[in-house]
Structure formats: C-alpha cells, structure tokens
Amino acid sequence: MSIKLEDVSKIYVMGEVETHAVKKATLEIKKGEFVVLLGPSGSGKSTMLNICSGLDNPTSGVITIDGEVISDMNSKELTKFRRDNLGFIFQQYNLLQTLNVKENVEVGREVSLLPFTVAEVIEQVGLTPQIDKYPFQLSGGEQQRVSIARAVVKNPKIMFCDEPTGALDEDTAKEVLGILQKLNKMYETTIILITHNPSIGSMADRIIKLNSGEVVEDYQNKTKLDASEISWG
Amino acid sequence: MLFKNVFRTLKKQYTQLLLLGVIITLSSFIYTAMDYGVGGIKVPAEEYFEVANQEDFAISMMDFMLEEDLMYSVLHCMPSEEVYTLSALKDTNSSCYYKIMDHRMSLITGTYSSISIELREYKDIFYDLSGDTHKLRILKENEEINLSFFTKGDAPSIDSEIAVGETYAKLNNLDIGDTLTVEGKDYRISGFVLFPDYSLAILSSGLVFDNETQSLALFTDAEFERISVPVGFHIGGVFDNNLTVKEFETKVLDNYKDSDNMYFVTSILLTEHNMRSGAIYGEIEGGEATGLMLSILIASIAILIVGIMVSKILQSQRGAIGILKSMGYKNSEITLPYVFFIAILAFPALVTGYFLGTLAAEPFKNAFLLFYLLPSGPINQTIGTFFVAVIVPLTFILILGYYIIKRILSQKPVVLLNPQVSSKANFFTKIMGKYLKRLKITRKLQHLLLYRNITKFMVFLIGMFYAAFLILFSFSMVGIMDRTIIDYYDNTDHNYIGYCKYDTVCDLPTGSQETVIELPSALVDDEETYLVGLKTDSKIHKLYDKNNDVTNELENGLIITKSFSLVKGFKIGDTVLLEVGNNSLEIEIVSITTEYSGNKAYIDIDSLSDLLTRSTGYYNTIYSETELSPDNYVIVISTNDIVDQTQRMQTLFDMMMFVTIIVSIVIGAIVVYILTVMTIEDNFYNISLFKVIGYNDKEIDKMIIGGYLIYGIIIFISAIPTAILSFIGLQLLMARMYNVVMPFEFSLWHGVVAIVIYIILFYLGAYVAKRKLSRISLQEAMKMYQI
The missing domain is CATH 2.40.40 (Barwin-like endoglucanases)
Incomplete structure (x- = not known):
C-alpha cells in the first residue's frame, strides 16, 4: 500500500498565533517500504504521522493511500479505513491493564477483516511463554512487543510507529526494532517509523528528515543494516 | 493561589459536581421532610391521645345474645319480645341492653384486675351530600376513655347540631355553621371532632379509610339515641398505673379465650395492633425509620461518589502537589483548599436540602392527615434534625475527603512528581477474567472495566438497587385497592345491599x-x-x-x-x-x-x-341488582359508592407511586451519568487507542459503558426477589400486627417495565456522557504517558 502526499500543510491556530507544523509536504511512500521520519522535537514528525494516518486532517493538500483520498474522508470513513488497513505502535505501550498478553492482542484482532492468529503473532514477537501474563508482570520491552503484536495481528497494510523505542534501553530497543524489521520483510507491511534517534535510520529503506515542518532531506538508505547491527548513537 | 488552583480544577467538573450536589441535597431533604413531617404529627398526636385518654386495648364482643346473657336477662330484665342480638335489644328494651352490657363489663373487670373499661357505642348512617352517598359513624360521647377532642369549634349542645371531622369538612368544603341534612333533619356543624380510638377511619370490614365520603361524627346523647339505626359497640380499656403491656399480654391476651367468663368476647387487641386506633404508631415509627434509611442510602451513594471524585482530582494533580511539597509547602497548607472547597460544595447542598425539607414537611404532614384523623401541630425546627440532616453527612464527607487527601500527601515529593505507576489488574478483574475467558474481548472488557474500580462499581450497584427496589415497590401498589375491594364487587352482580329491620320481615x-x-x-x-x-x-x-x-x-x-x-x-x-x-x-x-x-x-x-x-x-339481608327502597330497610348500601371510595384511595396510592418512581429515576439517572462520565475519563487514553485501532463509536460505547447497562439490568432483575420478599415480609407484619392483608403484588410486567425504565434512565444518564466519548481526540493515545 502506497502513500502519496501532495502539497500537504498543517497549521495550528492558537489565538492569534499560527503554527505551521507541516509546510507543503509532497512525497510518496511505496508499498513495503520501511521509512524512518527523522527530526528533532518540534520538527513536525508526529503531525506528519497523524495526518498520514488519518488521525488528523491536513489544513490543505491531498493525501492518497492506494488511490483513496483519505484527506476527504469523514470520521466514519476514516475509522473504517484505519480498521481495515492501518496499525499503530506508540512510545507508550497503551496496554489494557485488566487484560493479559493474549487478550491485549485480541483487542487488535477483533476489528480486522483478515487477521493473523494471535498465537502466531505472539510467537513472532517472542512472547509465547508470557502469553497469560498481565502487563504489569512484563518488562518495558516485553510490553512494547505486546503492542507490536496488537498492531500486527490486524494484518495491516501500513504500520505507523511513533517513537516505539523512546522508553526502552538500547538492547531492548534493538530487539523491538528487529521484530519490526522482520515483520516488514515477512508480511511486506509498509512501516513508517518516527524517531529523533538518527541511528535508527540506518535500518530503514528510506530516510526522510524534517525540520520546522519542512521535508529537508529524503533519500534511500543504500547501506541498510540489520536492527542488531545498529550502532546506538 | 492554592485556593485558586483547586477552584479552577473543580470548575472543570461543574456538571458532575452539580449533580452530586443534587444527590447530597436529596439526602438531607428526604430526612428533614420525613422527620419534621412525621414530627408534626407525632408530638400533637401524643398530647391528644393523652388528653383524650386513648384506649390501651379494645375488646370486641358478640352482638348475639348468648345463653349466659339470656339467663342473666331472664333474672334481671326479662326482654319484652324475642330478640337475638343486643343491638336489636337496645331498640326494644334499652335498659335491659345496658344491664347486660354492665354485666358483661363486670365479668371482665371481675376477671382481670388493674384495668378500667368503658362501653363505646356508635351508629352508622348514610346521607347524600352533593349527589354522593356519604357515611357518618356517630359515636356516643364517653365519660372516661376515648373522649372527643375538638380541633375547632364546640361539641353539639342542642339536638340540631353535629360535629364532624376536620379533614372530611375540608375535603367537602364544609365549615362550622354549615348545615348537613341527615335522615331528613338539618344539623348545624358546631365543631370539628376527633376520637382517639379512630385515628384511621376504618368504618367497615374492608380496608377503606377514605375521609372524603365518610367521617366520624358526634351528636348530643339524646340525638344519638333518637337515630333509629342499629347500635354497634366495642369496649375500650386502659391499664391502671401498675399494669404493664407485658403483664397484660400474659394475664389477659394469652388467657381470655380459655376463660368461661369471657364467653362473649371475640377479640382483644392492644391499641398498637389495632389498625383503627394504633396504625399511626407503626406509621410514625415506620416513617422515621424509612426517612432515615432512604437518606442514609442516598447519603452513602453521595459520600462514595465524593470519595471517588476527590481521589480522581488529586490523582490528576499529583505532579502539582509534588511540586508544592518539594517547594516546602506543608501538608496542611495543601490539604486546606481541598477540604475547604469540599465543605463549600457540600454544606450549601445539605443546608438547601434541609430547608427544602422543612418546606416540604408541611405538605408531607398534610398528606398523612388526609388518611389519619389527628390534630395538626406546627412544625418546629430542632437542632437534632439539623445535626442529622446536615452535620453528620458533612462530617462523613469531610473525613473521607481528608483521609483520601492525606493518603496521597503521605507520598514523597519525588514519587508524586513521577507519573503514577500503572494500576495493576485487581483480584476481581483476574477472577472475572478467568470466568469470562470464552467471551469476545470487547464483551470481556465491558465487565473488566467495571471491576477495575470496585468502589465505583459498588456505588453503581447500590444506586441501581435503590432505584430498582423503589420502582418495584411502587409498582406493587398498582391496583392494590382494586385487589382489596373493587375486584370483589367486579366479580359480583349485586349493586345494592339492604339490611332488614328487626321488627319486620323484609x-x-x-x-x-x-x-x-x-x-x-x-x-x-x-x-x-x-x-x-x-x-x-x-x-x-x-x-x-x-x-x-x-x-x-x-x-x-x-x-x-x-x-x-x-x-x-x-x-x-x-x-x-x-x-x-x-x-x-x-x-x-x-x-x-x-x-x-x-x-x-x-x-x-x-x-x-x-x-x-x-x-x-x-x-336478614337482601342483595339486589336493582335499587332498593330505603323505606323498607334499616340501611341500603350502594356498592358503587364503596367502589368510588376505593377508587379515590387508589388515586392517592397512584400519586405516591408516581412520585416514588420519579425520585428513583432522578437518582438512578444521576448515578448513571456521574459514573459513566467518570468511566470515560478514567479510560480516556484507552478510548483514544480504540479509536486509533479502528473501533467505531458504537463498539466503543458498548465496551466502555455497555457494562453498566448489563449490570444495571442484572441488578434490576435481582431486585425482584428482594422486593417480593419485602412484600411478603410486610404482608406478614401487617397481618400479624393488624390482622390486615395488604395485597402487594408482583406481576411479570412490573419487572419488564422496571427494566425498560432502567434502560431509559441509562440512556438518559449516558447520553451526555456519550457526547464526551465522541469529543476524545485520536491523538490522545500518542500523548499518553501511562494508563
């Protein structure tokens, strides 16, 4: 599934102050690509992810995913679109504390048309021994793996990952990134990952750098590394 | 500045606080209204019973002249003609009648010491007023026990005067000086009278105590004797100073049926067990207990909600509190604004409830006086009632608030500055999680999200049970008078009852x-x-x-x-x-x-x-479909008049039912609203996450607040057996105490309608809450630190 942005801008108005979070961005992400959006705090990464995924509407411009213009969709249509096509991973794991690992993953599976099996996905993220444990019984890395499994089980065509390793130590972060890389290869899922850590860019197919809401660099990573080989900066 | 911060924090939750205020107000309102309303009857009633020397017990006796009576009459006053009953004897040989009565009474006082007794005579007459048939029970004035008591005016001094009940007069727009035409004779109303042996106007075997078409009345003695209808009678008695109720029960009640001397006695009832004279005692006790119980229940709901809200507000202020502590603010300085604002919110609500209660007490008391024949006294406010209605709940609310604040403040600043550690799955969620294993995860969440906060869940259960019980109890009164009286007349085809005269054959x-x-x-x-x-x-x-x-x-x-x-x-x-x-x-x-x-x-x-x-x-009686001529009978009763009386009483019951149901719905809807809003706030980030994942609004509604609907229905269903047990208990109590059966009834439709009402109040309460759901933005999930 490909994503196409044409002259997309997002302006926040607070009183009399206008903030241009994204300025006339035009780019295209191809199916199966592993894209890293890089940039410092306030560069517009999260806003870009929000509008690409239909969580927020652009102020102007057109966003098309696989030929469907999502920037014109109403809230109901967007919900349906996200349900059928997208997966999300956040820095905070957002797990439901009253559900165990398996049940948290089922939360993602229940809304999907063609889901993977829960056991299969849990195995892919290496949590089979912890399947009956509750979130508070897991480490940060394990919790993030559960949130990955929850996103992957839907069999999404695109996965949006917002600083998925932001709260993890280096080794755990590499493990989590390794899983994302594996899933990208295995299921040809398009992955868009935002981070402020430039080292993570080395495992991506493509790197898009943002600054003050503008795309300042957009290039293919020719020396793509395995997640385990990343040198943590 | 701290005060300003707390004020602004609370301001954001004004709808919830306002509704919480309504619940707090209701708790003190109900207690105050019922306490003062009942008090406005209790105090003057006690004085009235004392002054009028209310009977401590009543003895019913046979109208038949029994063998012993006949033997006695042969020896002392040979009746002039053959009569079978004492009431007939009075018409033909009054002196003999009184001799037999005196003999019967001397047998009682000779058998049982330490009691004083007096004969109470009455005659029932019917007359037309404004086109309706009304019934008067004319009581003959007594000398020692059950004396007449005038709420206005004077006793009849001449034979053309009559005294009637004040409630009857009010309901029929009658006043002192007006004229009533009874049995073809005009009587001027000289005063309004009460009799302590009739605090409830039960003037027939049925449970009709309508005061609009029937009244107690007083004539002069001469006029009483002149009226030619059969006399009715019982004996009223009081204990002498040295006899206790317990001793009376042992000496008299347990033995009179075995005593040969008591051959004429059909029953002896203590006043407190006599519906006609003593139901008011049970009503006063019941009214006080019900008022207290209802307000405790509502207050406990309010106190628990206050606790939950304070806890939530403080959790949201953890960081700010941590900073204040690290800056050197003392715990007491941080606590004070919270406690101050809790007091500021709760105190006016309680005081408002108290004053509304004092205003409602008068109509509440008057509603009592529509049934009970008692003097009305002024309602005096007391410190005690104010204390229970306002100070006690306020103290509970403040203590609970203070405890919650203190618990959070006891944490170190560094702990407060860090976000709260995710709440673990509690015991109940784990257990329920296992039991609900087979359910779809969205269905499972409906339950687990409720079990996550047990206090909140308890408030919900109490609130819904309260509403369900009141609604079901109200429904049980639907058609109660129909079942008591009207069904009987519906099943029979006689419209008139004519009682034959003694001296002629019908x-x-x-x-x-x-x-x-x-x-x-x-x-x-x-x-x-x-x-x-x-x-x-x-x-x-x-x-x-x-x-x-x-x-x-x-x-x-x-x-x-x-x-x-x-x-x-x-x-x-x-x-x-x-x-x-x-x-x-x-x-x-x-x-x-x-x-x-x-x-x-x-x-x-x-x-x-x-x-x-x-x-x-x-x-001795004729039942007839067609109208009977009053000239041929002692009395002719139209069954339609009885049905009308009964229907009038049913209207009152229906009104009570309607008010109770409305109060239940208001309380239920407020509880549902506050709790669903809280649940939505508690699950703010989860909801955002569900939206991001692709759950639609309907599915999210179902997951987050759908559990309330399920458990509400379960509670309403489980309230049915409790309500039925209560009806049975109350029926048994009434039967045991007063020999009266209140036919409370549970029908399937009561349960169905109660559940439909719950579903309506759920959607009513959840409606605004649901709008909050739709306002939660998708990006919140990104911002979340930890659940």
Missing part, C-alpha cells in the same frame, strides 16, 4: 334479588369472622377461586377469603369450629376465594339459617 326477593344472612361477629376457631350465608346457586354473588366459580362448593362446607386464610393460616381441608351465638358447627374449609376483604367466610344460607333458627328460610 319483602321476599324478586328476580334480581337474593336473600342473604350477614353476621358480623361469628367465630371460626375462636377468630372473629364476618360470616355470610349465601345460596349455593347464587347468581348475583358468585365466589371465585382464581379463575373458577366455586359458589356451589358451599354445599360441601365453608369458603373463606384469601386474606382470612393468610392472616390465620387456614387452608383447604382444615376442619374448623364455627360458632354463631350459642350454636356451633364443625365444618370443613372447601375453598379459598381471591378476596382480600378481611376475615370473611361464606356458608350455605340454609345451613346457617338452620344453625340460627333450627329452620330454613331465615335471612
């Missing part, structure tokens, strides 16, 4: 009329019974056992009413001893009718005639 019945024998003081296994002799092929007074016509069962034995069966525990197949005057008969109970009209039994008229006169053909 005309023989025509086609639409039937002969009947009515005897008000027969005994069935020593229990006073209203015995009716009916034809076994009666066409206009059929007897029904649920759906079947059982009239011809009279050929095989006695048929009793359902109320008689419930009160005394009689069942089909029991053989009982039927005593009518000097005659008795062992007879089997062959059927139980669906009537709730007191202790009543039916027998074949020929058997009863034979028992009374050793011949068939005797009758």
Whole structure:
C-alpha cells in the first residue's frame, strides 16, 4: 500500500498565533517500504504521522493511500479505513491493564477483516511463554512487543510507529526494532517509523528528515543494516 | 493561589459536581421532610391521645345474645319480645341492653384486675351530600376513655347540631355553621371532632379509610339515641398505673379465650395492633425509620461518589502537589483548599436540602392527615434534625475527603512528581477474567472495566438497587385497592345491599334479588369472622377461586377469603369450629376465594339459617341488582359508592407511586451519568487507542459503558426477589400486627417495565456522557504517558 502526499500543510491556530507544523509536504511512500521520519522535537514528525494516518486532517493538500483520498474522508470513513488497513505502535505501550498478553492482542484482532492468529503473532514477537501474563508482570520491552503484536495481528497494510523505542534501553530497543524489521520483510507491511534517534535510520529503506515542518532531506538508505547491527548513537 | 488552583480544577467538573450536589441535597431533604413531617404529627398526636385518654386495648364482643346473657336477662330484665342480638335489644328494651352490657363489663373487670373499661357505642348512617352517598359513624360521647377532642369549634349542645371531622369538612368544603341534612333533619356543624380510638377511619370490614365520603361524627346523647339505626359497640380499656403491656399480654391476651367468663368476647387487641386506633404508631415509627434509611442510602451513594471524585482530582494533580511539597509547602497548607472547597460544595447542598425539607414537611404532614384523623401541630425546627440532616453527612464527607487527601500527601515529593505507576489488574478483574475467558474481548472488557474500580462499581450497584427496589415497590401498589375491594364487587352482580329491620320481615326477593344472612361477629376457631350465608346457586354473588366459580362448593362446607386464610393460616381441608351465638358447627374449609376483604367466610344460607333458627328460610339481608327502597330497610348500601371510595384511595396510592418512581429515576439517572462520565475519563487514553485501532463509536460505547447497562439490568432483575420478599415480609407484619392483608403484588410486567425504565434512565444518564466519548481526540493515545 502506497502513500502519496501532495502539497500537504498543517497549521495550528492558537489565538492569534499560527503554527505551521507541516509546510507543503509532497512525497510518496511505496508499498513495503520501511521509512524512518527523522527530526528533532518540534520538527513536525508526529503531525506528519497523524495526518498520514488519518488521525488528523491536513489544513490543505491531498493525501492518497492506494488511490483513496483519505484527506476527504469523514470520521466514519476514516475509522473504517484505519480498521481495515492501518496499525499503530506508540512510545507508550497503551496496554489494557485488566487484560493479559493474549487478550491485549485480541483487542487488535477483533476489528480486522483478515487477521493473523494471535498465537502466531505472539510467537513472532517472542512472547509465547508470557502469553497469560498481565502487563504489569512484563518488562518495558516485553510490553512494547505486546503492542507490536496488537498492531500486527490486524494484518495491516501500513504500520505507523511513533517513537516505539523512546522508553526502552538500547538492547531492548534493538530487539523491538528487529521484530519490526522482520515483520516488514515477512508480511511486506509498509512501516513508517518516527524517531529523533538518527541511528535508527540506518535500518530503514528510506530516510526522510524534517525540520520546522519542512521535508529537508529524503533519500534511500543504500547501506541498510540489520536492527542488531545498529550502532546506538 | 492554592485556593485558586483547586477552584479552577473543580470548575472543570461543574456538571458532575452539580449533580452530586443534587444527590447530597436529596439526602438531607428526604430526612428533614420525613422527620419534621412525621414530627408534626407525632408530638400533637401524643398530647391528644393523652388528653383524650386513648384506649390501651379494645375488646370486641358478640352482638348475639348468648345463653349466659339470656339467663342473666331472664333474672334481671326479662326482654319484652324475642330478640337475638343486643343491638336489636337496645331498640326494644334499652335498659335491659345496658344491664347486660354492665354485666358483661363486670365479668371482665371481675376477671382481670388493674384495668378500667368503658362501653363505646356508635351508629352508622348514610346521607347524600352533593349527589354522593356519604357515611357518618356517630359515636356516643364517653365519660372516661376515648373522649372527643375538638380541633375547632364546640361539641353539639342542642339536638340540631353535629360535629364532624376536620379533614372530611375540608375535603367537602364544609365549615362550622354549615348545615348537613341527615335522615331528613338539618344539623348545624358546631365543631370539628376527633376520637382517639379512630385515628384511621376504618368504618367497615374492608380496608377503606377514605375521609372524603365518610367521617366520624358526634351528636348530643339524646340525638344519638333518637337515630333509629342499629347500635354497634366495642369496649375500650386502659391499664391502671401498675399494669404493664407485658403483664397484660400474659394475664389477659394469652388467657381470655380459655376463660368461661369471657364467653362473649371475640377479640382483644392492644391499641398498637389495632389498625383503627394504633396504625399511626407503626406509621410514625415506620416513617422515621424509612426517612432515615432512604437518606442514609442516598447519603452513602453521595459520600462514595465524593470519595471517588476527590481521589480522581488529586490523582490528576499529583505532579502539582509534588511540586508544592518539594517547594516546602506543608501538608496542611495543601490539604486546606481541598477540604475547604469540599465543605463549600457540600454544606450549601445539605443546608438547601434541609430547608427544602422543612418546606416540604408541611405538605408531607398534610398528606398523612388526609388518611389519619389527628390534630395538626406546627412544625418546629430542632437542632437534632439539623445535626442529622446536615452535620453528620458533612462530617462523613469531610473525613473521607481528608483521609483520601492525606493518603496521597503521605507520598514523597519525588514519587508524586513521577507519573503514577500503572494500576495493576485487581483480584476481581483476574477472577472475572478467568470466568469470562470464552467471551469476545470487547464483551470481556465491558465487565473488566467495571471491576477495575470496585468502589465505583459498588456505588453503581447500590444506586441501581435503590432505584430498582423503589420502582418495584411502587409498582406493587398498582391496583392494590382494586385487589382489596373493587375486584370483589367486579366479580359480583349485586349493586345494592339492604339490611332488614328487626321488627319486620323484609319483602321476599324478586328476580334480581337474593336473600342473604350477614353476621358480623361469628367465630371460626375462636377468630372473629364476618360470616355470610349465601345460596349455593347464587347468581348475583358468585365466589371465585382464581379463575373458577366455586359458589356451589358451599354445599360441601365453608369458603373463606384469601386474606382470612393468610392472616390465620387456614387452608383447604382444615376442619374448623364455627360458632354463631350459642350454636356451633364443625365444618370443613372447601375453598379459598381471591378476596382480600378481611376475615370473611361464606356458608350455605340454609345451613346457617338452620344453625340460627333450627329452620330454613331465615335471612336478614337482601342483595339486589336493582335499587332498593330505603323505606323498607334499616340501611341500603350502594356498592358503587364503596367502589368510588376505593377508587379515590387508589388515586392517592397512584400519586405516591408516581412520585416514588420519579425520585428513583432522578437518582438512578444521576448515578448513571456521574459514573459513566467518570468511566470515560478514567479510560480516556484507552478510548483514544480504540479509536486509533479502528473501533467505531458504537463498539466503543458498548465496551466502555455497555457494562453498566448489563449490570444495571442484572441488578434490576435481582431486585425482584428482594422486593417480593419485602412484600411478603410486610404482608406478614401487617397481618400479624393488624390482622390486615395488604395485597402487594408482583406481576411479570412490573419487572419488564422496571427494566425498560432502567434502560431509559441509562440512556438518559449516558447520553451526555456519550457526547464526551465522541469529543476524545485520536491523538490522545500518542500523548499518553501511562494508563
């Protein structure tokens, strides 16, 4: 599934102050690509992810995913679109504390048309021994793996990952990134990952750098590394 | 500055706080209104009973002249003609009647010491007022016990004056000086009168105490004697100083049935067990207890919600509190604004409830006085009531608030500055999680999200149970008067009852009329019974056992009413001893009718005639479909008038039911609203996440607040057996205490309508909450630190 942005801008108005979070961005992400959006705090990464995924509407411009213009969709249509096509991973794991690992993953599976099996996905993220444990019984890395499994089980065509390793130590972060890389290869899922850590860019197919809401660099990573080989900066 | 911060924080939750204020106000309102309302009756009633020397007990006795009476009369006052009853004797030989009465009373005082007794005589007359038939029970003035008490005006001093009840006068726009035409004679109303042995105007065997079409009245003694209707009587008694209730129960109540001297006594009832004179005692106690219980329940809901809200607000302020602590603020300085604002919010709500309660107490008291014949006193505010209605709940609210604040403040600044560690799955969620294993995860979440916060869940359960119980209880009163009286008249085709005169034989019945024998003081296994002799092929007074016509069962034995069966525990197949005057008969109970009209039994008229006169053909009453001429009878009663009276009372019951249901719905809807809003706030980030994942609004609604709907329905269903048990308990209590059966009834439709009401109040309460759901933005999930 490909994503196409044409002259997309997002302006926040607070009183009399206008903030241009994204300025006339035009780019295209191809199916199966592993894209890293890089940039410092306030560069517009999260806003870009929000509008690409239909969580927020652009102020102007057109966003098309696989030929469907999502920037014109109403809230109901967007919900349906996200349900059928997208997966999300956040820095905070957002797990439901009253559900165990398996049940948290089922939360993602229940809304999907063609889901993977829960056991299969849990195995892919290496949590089979912890399947009956509750979130508070897991480490940060394990919790993030559960949130990955929850996103992957839907069999999404695109996965949006917002600083998925932001709260993890280096080794755990590499493990989590390794899983994302594996899933990208295995299921040809398009992955868009935002981070402020430039080292993570080395495992991506493509790197898009943002600054003050503008795309300042957009290039293919020719020396793509395995997640385990990343040198943590 | 700290005060400003707390104020602004609370301001954001103004809708919830406002509704919480309504609940707090309701708790003090209900207590105050009921306490002062009941107090406005209790204090003057106690003084009135003291001044008017209310009977401590009442003795009912047979109207029949029994063998002992006849022997006594032969020796002392030979009756001039053959009469069977004392009431008939009074008409023909008054002096002999009083001699026998004196003899009966001397037998009582001779058998039991430490009591004083006095005969209470009355006559029932009917007259037309504004086109309706009204009933007056004229009581003869007594000298020592059950004295008349005037709320306005004076006792009749001349024969053309009458005193009636003040409530009756008010309901019929009558005043002192107005004229009533009774039995063809004009009477000027000289005053408004009460009698302490009739605090409830129960003037017949049924449970009718309507004060609009019936009243107690007083004539001069001479006028009382002049009125030519049969006299009714009982004996009122008081204890002497050295006798206690307990001793009276042991010495008299437990033994009188075995005493030969008490051959004429059908029952002795303590005032507190006598519906007519003592129901007010139970009503006062019940009113006070109900007021306290209802307000405690509502207050506990309010206090728990305050606790949850304070806890939530403080959790959201953890960081700010941590900074204040790290800056050197003392715990007391941080606590004070919170406690101050809790007090500022709760105190006016409680005081408002208190003052609204004082205003409502007067109409509440007046509603009591529509039923009860008691003097009305002014409502005086007391410190005690204010303390219970305002200070006690305020103290609880403040203590709970203070405890929650203190618990959070006891944490170190560094802990407070860090976000709260995710709440773990508690014991209940784990257990329920296992039980709900097979459910879809969205369904499972409906339950688990509720179990996550047990206090909140408890508030919900209490609130819903409270609403459910009140609604079901209200429904049980639907048609209560129909079941008591109207059903009986619906099942029978006689529209008029004519009581024959003693000295002449009633005309023989025509086609639409039937002969009947009515005897008000027969005994069935020593229990006073209203015995009716009916034809076994009666066409206009059929007897029904649920759906079947059982009239011809009279050929095989006695048929009793359902109320008689419930009160005394009689069942089909029991053989009982039927005593009518000097005659008795062992007879089997062959059927139980669906009537709730007191202790009543039916027998074949020929058997009863034979028992009374050793011949068939005797009758003393005519039931008729067509109107009977009053000239030919002592009294003619129209059953339509009784039905009208009953329907008037049903209207009052319906009004009470309506008010109770509205209060229940308001409380229920507020609880549902506050809790669903809290649940949405608690699950703010989860909801955002569900939205991001692709759950639609309907699915999220179902998951987050759908559990409330499920558990609410479960609670409403589980309240049904509790309500039924309560009805049964109350029925037994009433039966045991007053010999009266209140036919509360639960029908399937009560349950269905109660659930429909719950579903409506759920959607009413959840409606605004749901709008909050739609306002949660998708990006919140990104911002979340930890759940």
